[in-house]
Amino acid sequence: MLSITIANLNFLFSWRPYQAKVLENFSTHINDNHFHIVAPPGSGKTILGIEIIKRVGKKTLILAPTLTIRNQWEDRLQNFFTTDCNFKQISFDIKQPSDITFSTYQALHSFYKSFETKEGYYNFFKKHQIEVLLLDEAHHLKNAWWKCLYDLKEQHIQTVVALTATPPYDSEISEIQKYFKLCGEIDDEIVVPDLVKEHNLCPHQDLVFLSKPEDQEINFITDFRLRVAQFVTDILNDKEFISFLKQHRFYAKTEENLEELYRFSDFFSSLLIFLHEAKETIPIEKLEVLGFDKKEKIEFPSITNEWVQVLFQHLLVTDRDYLLEHEVYLNTLEKRLRKLTVFSKNKVNLVGNELLYKSLSNSPSKLKSITTIVQQEQQNLQDDLRCVILSDYIRKEYLNCSLPEIKEIKKLGVVPIFHHVRTTTKNKSTLAVLTGSLVIIHSSNIAKIGLIDAIDNYNYTPLKSDTEYVILTSKNSSKHTIVEAITQLFELGHIKVLIGTKSLLGEGWDAPSINSLILASVVGSFVTSNQMRGRAIRVDSKNPNKVGLIWHLACIDTSDELGGRDFEILARRFNAFLGISNDEKAVISNGIERLHLPTSFIDKDIQQQNKKTLELSKNRDLIAQRWTNAICKGKGVIKELTFYNEKNEQFPKQKKLYYQDIVKYIVGEIIIGLSFFIPEFIIKNFNVLLQKGVVYFLLALSSALGLTFGYKIYKSVQLYVYFGLIHKKIDKMAAAILESLHDLDHLTTPLDEIQIKTELLAEGNVSCTIHGANRYESTLFIKALDELLQPIDNPKYLLIKTNWLRKKLKLNNFFPVPEIFSARKKECQIFQSHWNKHIGKSKLVYTRTMNGRKLLLKARLFHIHNVNNELTKKNVVWK
Known part of the structure; x- marks a missing residue:
C-alpha cells in the first residue's frame, strides 16, 4: 500500500x-x-x-x-x-x-x-x-x-x-x-473545568496529608531556634557590639556617606532598628537623612531574625573589605555564627529556612504518611486501585537493607518508599518500582510479562533484601520497551501500586488508569507540579466513573505558627492549578485555601486534619458531585487578586475604620452617639436655655460636642484621608493600570471589552477580578496590581501622593510603580498620568538617585505608615 x-x-x-x-x-x-x-x-x-x-x-x-x-x-x-x-x-x-x-x-x-x-x-x-x-x-x-x-x-x-x-x-x-x-x-x-464538564478529565481532589517531625528533627529545629533566639538576646545586650555598630561610618559619619548609605538602605535600616531595640537613643540627625523631620513621630519596627540577618550579612560579607581595622573582632563574630551553624558559604541564615526545609522536606515521617495513604486507598478501591508514588531520588544505597535497617532510613526516595510499603502491605504481589535505572517487580508477575512481550527480552535478578521481588533489566538495553511493559502490567491491574521518579513518570508518561497519585516530591515549581498532577486527572475509558485523588505530603514545623518552610513550598505548589474546594457549596479555584486546612499547627490539629482527609478520600462520589455543582455555577476562569487585612494585626481599631465603609461607620457612630447625647444634654441643661438664652445654650452645646466627639471625628477624618475607601481605591488603581497597559500596547483585546470588578468581602478583604482579557493580559494586570499593593521593596520608581490636606496632616503615601511601567521614565509618566486622573495628584520619584534612595529608605523604614503593608493573594477562579 x-x-x-x-x-x-x-x-x-x-x-x-x-x-x-x-x-x-x-x-x-x-x-x-x-x-x-x-x-x-x-x-x-x-x-x-x-x-x-x-x-x-x-x-x-x-x-x-x-x-x-x-x-x-x-x-x-x-x-x-x-x-x-x-x-x-x-x-x-x-x-x-x-x-x-x-x-x-x-x-x-x-x-x-x-x-x-x-x-x-x-x-x-x-x-x-x-x-x-x-x-x-x-x-x-x-x-x-x-x-x-x-x-x-x-x-x-x-x-x-x-x-x-x-x-x-x-x-x-x-x-x-x-x-x-x-x-x-x-x-x-x-481549562480544567471545561474538560471535566465535557468528561475529558475526571473529577479529582487534592488532599494534603500532614506529618509531625520525628523527635530527632523536632529537637534539631527547637535547638536551632533557641540558640538563635539566645544569640539575638545576647547580642542586643553586648556593649562591645553596640559600640562597634556606632563606630560604623554609616552611623558615625552619616552625612559623609549618604550615597553609599542609600545604596545599602537595607543595612542602614537594620542598623537603626537594632540600636533602637538595644535601647539606644537614635539622634534625630540620623533620621533626618531619611526625610523625617523633628516633629514627626517615628515608630520603629521590632527587631526580627530577618533584620539581624541583614545586619550580619553586610558586616561579615558585603562590607568586610571596608572594615579591615576591625578584622579581629569580625573574626570573633564569624566564629560565633559558624558555631551556631548560621554562617556558611559567605551567607548568614538566622531564619534557617533552607536548613530546616531540607530536614523537613525529606523527613522520614513522610514514609509513614505514604504507608498510611496506601493502606487507606487499598481499602477504598480494593481491586480497582491504581496508585502511583512519585519521588525525586532513587536512593539505590538502601536497596539491600534488612528489616531493622529499613526502620532507620532517614531519607525520602523510591527505594525507601518501596521498602516501607512492601513491609506494611498485604498485597505484595501488586507492588512495583519503575525508574530509568531501576525496575523491580514481584516474581509472580514475570510470567505475566510474557503476555505483553517476549520473556527472553529480559533478565531477572532476585532482590537480596526480599527474594519475592526481582530486579528487571532489558537485554536490548532499551528503556522504552521496559517502561511499556511495566505500564501495561499496571494498566491491566497486575501492578496496583507503582513507585517511580518524577523525571521518568512526571511528564509525558501515559497511564489513564491512575486514580491515586502520591507526590513524594519536594519540587515546588509551577510547571513541574502541574505536569505531575496531570497524571492522575486523565479519564479512563475502562472506568467511566473514575475520580482521581492527588495526595500531597507536608512535614509541619510545629515551632512555626505558619507550619514552616515545607508547608510554605506546598502552598506555593497549589497556586499552579485549579481544583475543587471542600466547601458544601464548592468553588473551583487555585490556592491551598480551598482545602480549609488548620490555621495553626499543633499535634491535635495535625491528627484531626489527617482523620478528616482520610474520611474524605472514602467518598469519591461526593467529590464528583461537588465538581458537577461547581461547574454549573460558572462559565469560565478569571484572574483575581485578593487583598487581605487580617494577617496584619497592627492598629486593629484603625483597621476597622479602614476596611469597613468608613463613611457609613463614622456617620453611624456619630448619629448613635448624638441620639443619646443631645436629649441628655438638653434635659440636664434646660435651665441654661431658660436663664441665658438660645445663643449661650448653642455655644455650650457646641463646646460639649467638640469635647465629646471632636477627637474621634478628627482621627476618623485623618484615617479616611490617609486610607480612603480601600475597595474603591483599588478599583481606581486597577483602572489606572488597565489604561496604562492599553496605552503602552500591552493589550490586544479592545479596552471596551475588558471589565474590572472590585468587591468588599467579609472581614474587610477586597477582591479585584478582570473579565474579558486573555490570559496573558490578565496575568500582566494582576501582577502589576499585586506589585502596587505589596510592601515596598526596591522599585525603580515611587509615586508619592500629594495634596494640601496630606501635607497639613503630615501623611505620606508611597506606592511602587509596577515593573512593567518602569523600564523608561516615559512609560512611568504614562502610568502617572492615569494615576493622577483616577486617584489624585502624585509626585514621581526615581529611586536610583541620592534623593530617590533617601525617600525609598524612608518608605521602607516607615512601613507601618504605608497603606501597602498588607498581604495579597493572586487567584484563578471559575465564575
Whole structure:
C-alpha cells in the first residue's frame, strides 16, 4: 500500500467540543504565523498539534523535552491519523530530516553547537525546506534551548506552533518575555473545568496529608531556634557590639556617606532598628537623612531574625573589605555564627529556612504518611486501585537493607518508599518500582510479562533484601520497551501500586488508569507540579466513573505558627492549578485555601486534619458531585487578586475604620452617639436655655460636642484621608493600570471589552477580578496590581501622593510603580498620568538617585505608615 502525505493525514475520530472550538479559530490565529495553545494534560494537545501540522502542510520539525514524549507523537500520528500506520515520511534523526521529523530539545541544541558558524545551522534547514517548528511542552524553552530556536525562527522558520499546559509565569520577567517572543501570544486556552464538564478529565481532589517531625528533627529545629533566639538576646545586650555598630561610618559619619548609605538602605535600616531595640537613643540627625523631620513621630519596627540577618550579612560579607581595622573582632563574630551553624558559604541564615526545609522536606515521617495513604486507598478501591508514588531520588544505597535497617532510613526516595510499603502491605504481589535505572517487580508477575512481550527480552535478578521481588533489566538495553511493559502490567491491574521518579513518570508518561497519585516530591515549581498532577486527572475509558485523588505530603514545623518552610513550598505548589474546594457549596479555584486546612499547627490539629482527609478520600462520589455543582455555577476562569487585612494585626481599631465603609461607620457612630447625647444634654441643661438664652445654650452645646466627639471625628477624618475607601481605591488603581497597559500596547483585546470588578468581602478583604482579557493580559494586570499593593521593596520608581490636606496632616503615601511601567521614565509618566486622573495628584520619584534612595529608605523604614503593608493573594477562579 502506498504511504500517505502530510496533506492526506485525516483524523479518524470525532473532535471533542473544545478541540473543535480551537480548530474553528485556527485560520484567524495563524495569520501571524504563530499558533500558541495552553491546555492541561489529558486534553489532547498532541492530536491538536498533528491536525495543525496537516493544515499548515509544510515540512515540520517536532520537538519534545524527552524521548518518551517524542515517541508519543509518532504513535499518535500513526494510530489516530492513518488506518494502517503507513505514514512513512518521518524521521527521528535531526541530521536526516523528512516531511515530519521528531526530535528533542537536547538533540537540537547539540546539533546547533556542532556547526562552526550559525549560517551553516540556518542553511541546513533552508536546504531541507523545513519551515514549521512545533514546540511541545514549550515551557521548557529558556536560555540555551531558547537561543538556538529563536535564532532559527528569525533567520528562516515561517511558522511556530507552541503547545503547553503551563506557561512559565513564575519565571523571571526576562524569561517570560523570551518565551512569548518565540511562541507568540497565547491564541487559545483549554481549562480544567471545561474538560471535566465535557468528561475529558475526571473529577479529582487534592488532599494534603500532614506529618509531625520525628523527635530527632523536632529537637534539631527547637535547638536551632533557641540558640538563635539566645544569640539575638545576647547580642542586643553586648556593649562591645553596640559600640562597634556606632563606630560604623554609616552611623558615625552619616552625612559623609549618604550615597553609599542609600545604596545599602537595607543595612542602614537594620542598623537603626537594632540600636533602637538595644535601647539606644537614635539622634534625630540620623533620621533626618531619611526625610523625617523633628516633629514627626517615628515608630520603629521590632527587631526580627530577618533584620539581624541583614545586619550580619553586610558586616561579615558585603562590607568586610571596608572594615579591615576591625578584622579581629569580625573574626570573633564569624566564629560565633559558624558555631551556631548560621554562617556558611559567605551567607548568614538566622531564619534557617533552607536548613530546616531540607530536614523537613525529606523527613522520614513522610514514609509513614505514604504507608498510611496506601493502606487507606487499598481499602477504598480494593481491586480497582491504581496508585502511583512519585519521588525525586532513587536512593539505590538502601536497596539491600534488612528489616531493622529499613526502620532507620532517614531519607525520602523510591527505594525507601518501596521498602516501607512492601513491609506494611498485604498485597505484595501488586507492588512495583519503575525508574530509568531501576525496575523491580514481584516474581509472580514475570510470567505475566510474557503476555505483553517476549520473556527472553529480559533478565531477572532476585532482590537480596526480599527474594519475592526481582530486579528487571532489558537485554536490548532499551528503556522504552521496559517502561511499556511495566505500564501495561499496571494498566491491566497486575501492578496496583507503582513507585517511580518524577523525571521518568512526571511528564509525558501515559497511564489513564491512575486514580491515586502520591507526590513524594519536594519540587515546588509551577510547571513541574502541574505536569505531575496531570497524571492522575486523565479519564479512563475502562472506568467511566473514575475520580482521581492527588495526595500531597507536608512535614509541619510545629515551632512555626505558619507550619514552616515545607508547608510554605506546598502552598506555593497549589497556586499552579485549579481544583475543587471542600466547601458544601464548592468553588473551583487555585490556592491551598480551598482545602480549609488548620490555621495553626499543633499535634491535635495535625491528627484531626489527617482523620478528616482520610474520611474524605472514602467518598469519591461526593467529590464528583461537588465538581458537577461547581461547574454549573460558572462559565469560565478569571484572574483575581485578593487583598487581605487580617494577617496584619497592627492598629486593629484603625483597621476597622479602614476596611469597613468608613463613611457609613463614622456617620453611624456619630448619629448613635448624638441620639443619646443631645436629649441628655438638653434635659440636664434646660435651665441654661431658660436663664441665658438660645445663643449661650448653642455655644455650650457646641463646646460639649467638640469635647465629646471632636477627637474621634478628627482621627476618623485623618484615617479616611490617609486610607480612603480601600475597595474603591483599588478599583481606581486597577483602572489606572488597565489604561496604562492599553496605552503602552500591552493589550490586544479592545479596552471596551475588558471589565474590572472590585468587591468588599467579609472581614474587610477586597477582591479585584478582570473579565474579558486573555490570559496573558490578565496575568500582566494582576501582577502589576499585586506589585502596587505589596510592601515596598526596591522599585525603580515611587509615586508619592500629594495634596494640601496630606501635607497639613503630615501623611505620606508611597506606592511602587509596577515593573512593567518602569523600564523608561516615559512609560512611568504614562502610568502617572492615569494615576493622577483616577486617584489624585502624585509626585514621581526615581529611586536610583541620592534623593530617590533617601525617600525609598524612608518608605521602607516607615512601613507601618504605608497603606501597602498588607498581604495579597493572586487567584484563578471559575465564575
